[in-house]
Amino acid sequence: MTRIVILNRADPRRIRYDRVIDHQRHDVTYIGQFLNEISPTNATAFPAKLADLDADALPAHIEEACANCDYLVARGERDLILAAQIRERFNIPGDSVARVLPIRDKLTMRMAARQSSVKQPTFGRLPNTSASAPRCRRIKNSSSSRGSTQPVTASGSGVAPIWTRASKASGTATGWWRSSCRETSSTSTDF
Structure with a gap:
């Protein structure tokens, strides 16, 4: 059996x-x-x-x-x-x-895509949500660049928009952040 x-x-x-x-x-x-x-x-x-x-x-x-x-x-x-x-x-x-x-891991997925020559915007791992807050704010408040922050391994529900000054003016969010995410790492993408 x-x-x-x-x-x-x-x-x-x-x-x-x-x-x-x-x-x-x-x-x-x-x-x-x-x-x-x-x-x-x-x-x-x-x-x-x-x-x-x-x-x-x-x-x-x-x-x-x-x-x-x-x-x-x-x-x-x-x-x-x-x-x-x-x-x-x-x-x-x-x-x-x-x-x-x-x-499951978005950073690993992006690295694999980059190695297989699929174009990727600049990305990197932020150490944890509290330590990465200043960088998230810089991405969010930058008028010259767009960016998003997302959890590394969380699922796609319970998300909130990330806005830059330019995106807020146009009414289009540049990315999404899962606020209830248990994982401590996240990826950040600058466009």
């Missing part, structure tokens, strides 16, 4: 695992949220806030499920790096952190 662990953040009525995984033939464990909506009765469910999990310090019951699984599935964009870290830790087949990072 194949053991499958699914990191779940979405309502299972939206992502229908029961239609693609035979829960009679496989030992399926769900870890995450919305688990009271899981329909197969023969699946194991471990409620957990995925954003709070650390691949190197998993709760014992979750660690045991992951250490003994054959496959680890993560469909949510925010869970790809966690899944890759768990796969590497327990030698589970699937995408590694190196393979997932260019998808």
